[in-house]
Amino acid sequence: MRQIIAMGGGGFSMESENPLLDQYILDQANKSYPKICFIPTASGDADSYIERFYDFFNQQECVPSHLSLFKPPTRDLERFILEQDIVYVGGGNTKNLLVLWKEWGLDKILRKAWEQGIVLAGLSAGSICWYEEGVTDSYGDKLEPLQALGFLKGSHCPHYDGEAERRPTYRQFVDQGTLQSGIAADDGAAVHYVEEDIKRIVSSRQAAKAYWVTSGGEEELAVEFLGQLET
Numbered sequence: 001m002r003q004i005i006a007m008g009g010g011g012f013s014m015e016s017e018n019p020l021l022d023q024y025i026l027d028q029a030n031k032s033y034p035k036i037c038f039i040p041t042a043s044g045d046a047d048s049y050i051e052r053f054y055d056f057f058n059q060q061e062c063v064p065s066h067l068s069l070f071k072p073p074t075r076d077l078e079r080f081i082l083e084q085d086i087v088y089v090g091g092g093n094t095k096n097l098l099v100l101w102k103e104w105g106l107d108k109i110l111r112k113a114w115e116q117g118i119v120l121a122g123l124s125a126g127s128i129c130w131y132e133e134g135v136t137d138s139y140g141d142k143l144e145p146l147q148a149l150g151f152l153k154g155s156h157c158p159h160y161d162g163e164a165e166r167r168p169t170y171r172q173f174v175d176q177g178t179l180q181s182g183i184a185a186d187d188g189a190a191v192h193y194v195e196e197d198i199k200r201i202v203s204s205r206q207a208a209k210a211y212w213v214t215s216g217g218e219e220e221l222a223v224e225f226l227g228q229l230e231t
Contacts, residue, residue, distance in 0.1 A: 003028055004120045004151060004193045006127035008158040008185025010204050012056035013049065013090065014123070019056070020204035020226040021190050025086060025121045026062055028192070034085035038066040041100050042092025042125035045070045049090055069100050078109045086119040089126030094146055095138035097125050107149055114151060124158045127191075131156040133179050135170045143169040145179050152196060155182030160211065162187040174213050181214040189223060202226050 005028065010021045026034060038053040040046060045068045057064035067073065067080065074080050081087065087110065089097075101107045114120050120130065128134030129148050133155040136146045143165055148156075157170040166184075173179040183191055183198075188205035191198055201210045201223045212219040 001117055002114050002193075002195050003117070004114065004130050005122075005190050006130055006152075006156065006158075006183070006185065006193070007121070007123035007190040008127065008160055008208070008210070009091075009123055009162050009187030010190070010208075011088075011123050012052055014187065015204060016052070016056070018188075018204050019060075021188070021202070022056065023060070024190065024202055024226055025088065025119065026060060028119050029085040031085060033061055033063055035063045035065065035083065036086040036088055037081065037084040038064065038088050038090060039106075039122075039126075040066065040090040040092070041069055042094060042097040043090055044092065044096075046092075053088075053090075069104055069106070077104065077106060078112070081106075081109050081113050082116065082118070084113070084118055086121060087113060089120070089122030089129060091122075091124030091126055093138045094125035094128050094134065094136045094148070097129060098146075098148065101129075111149070111151065120151075127158050127185070128156050131182065133182070134158075135166065135173060135179065145173055152193060153180075155179040157182070157184040157213070158187075160184040160186045161209070170213060171218075175215050177215070181212070183221075184211045184213050184218070186210065200224055 130151045132150040186208040188208035189203045
C-alpha cells in the first residue's frame with residue numbers, strides 16, 4: 001500500500017508543543033517502534049533542524065535516524081532508505097532539494113520506497129516534492145511555479161494560511177494555467193494519500209483547512225481535527 005502524507009505546515013519544526021500530526025504519521029506505519037528517517041536536504045542539512053527532529057522523536061515509541069547528503073551515513077543509500085518504515089522530509093528550498101536528490105539518485109530510491117509501502121511524509125518543501133508541480137519561494141524574492149517529482153498528480157501549495165502571498169499567488173497560477181489544479185493546505189493540515197487518492201485530511205489545529213483549487217475557484221475539503229474539540 002503506497003502512502004504519502006503531505007503537510008501544509010506543522011509537525012515538530014513548527015508546532016513543538018503540538019505532537020498530533022507527527023503522532024499520526026507514526027501511526028501509519030502500523031507497527032511497534034517504526035523506523036523513521038528524517039531527510040533535511042531542503043534546509044542544507046541544518047544541524048539545528050536535525051537536533052529538533054531527534055529532540056521530538058527520541059521521546060516517541062520509534063527508532064529515529066536521518067539522512068544527510070552532505071555527510072552520508074553510508075554509500076548504499078538505497079539499502080539505508082529501504083530499511084525504514086517512514087521517510088519524513090523537512091522544509092526549506094525545494095529547488096535545491098530536487099537538484100540534490102536527482103544528482104544522488106535519491107528521487108528514484110524514494111519512488112522505490114513508496115512502491116514498497118514505506119510511508120512518505122513531509123511539510124512545505126517536503127510536501128511539494130511529491131506532486132507534479134508546486135508553488136515555491138526557492139528562487140528568492142517571490143513565489144514561482146516549480147516542477148517536482150510527480151508521485152502525485154496535480155499541483156500543491158503549502159502554508160496556504162500561513163504566508164500572505166501564498167493564496168493569491170497560487171490562485172493566480174492556477175487561473176492562468178501556469179499550474180495545474182491541485183491541493184492547497186493550511187499550516188496544521190495534512191493530506192493523507194493511499195495509492196494516489198486522498199484517504200483523509202487531518203489537522204493539528206481546529207481552524208486548519210484544505211482546498212481543491214481550480215481555475216473556477218476553491219472547494220473547501222473535509223478535514224478531521226485530531227485533537228479534542230473545545231466545548
